[in-house]
Amino acid sequence: MEFRPILRRLAGNGARIRQFTTDTKLEAAAAAEAVRTTSSPSPPSKPAFRPPSATQIRADALRLKMQKDILPPRPAPFARSSFLNTPRGQPNPSSVPSQNPILSALRADMEKSTSKAQQTSHAQWKTTDFLKKYNMTTVEMRLRPQTGRTIPVQGMVDVARAFKILEGHCSRNKVRADSRMQKYHERPGLKRKRLKSERWQARFRQGFSATISRVMELRGQGW
Missing domain, CATH: 1.20.5 (Single alpha-helices involved in coiled-coils or other helix-helix interfaces)
Structure with missing residues (x-):
């Protein structure tokens, strides 16, 4: 019976302690919120609109005038045309021959050689005919070897005798030795x-x- 007042007194002290701790927590949260709100930066304010002054207006007008005086005028738009919409009576500028006489002569020669009306043969494209046509000098050249390798054969000389004469010429001129020495590098x-x-x-x-x-x-x- 004597412990009941002591327990009641202890229970009242515990309630007051819990209330004190709760109050201190609330006060700490409120203080932290106040510090956060004061430390956060305020959004920047927009600058007030100022109308352009008379000096700025005159400077812009002078700059535009100088640009118009310096830049060349814009060319007029031209219509795109092709060989399809060219009038039939008007010649195409690309097909008009040039005024250079050399180019005109070359064009005329080309058209003459490729025309269907003139049937040409392959004889005119030979070297001799080409040289005669353009008055160029001809050079007589003998490209095959002659010394010790060519035997003139007449009508009365048979093939065996011609080969015998050729073998004698080759041995006299040492053709076989020259061929053997020239076959490999020495x-x-x-x-x-x-x-x-x-x-x-x-x-x-x-x-x-x-x-x-x-x-x-x-x-x-x-x-």
């Missing part, structure tokens, strides 16, 4: 060695034949 060092060997062989052959002839001569004398 280094300068190898060429010097080959020429030295050929000279030595020629001297040895000449000396050997001279020695044999001298021996035969001495034997004929009775030695």
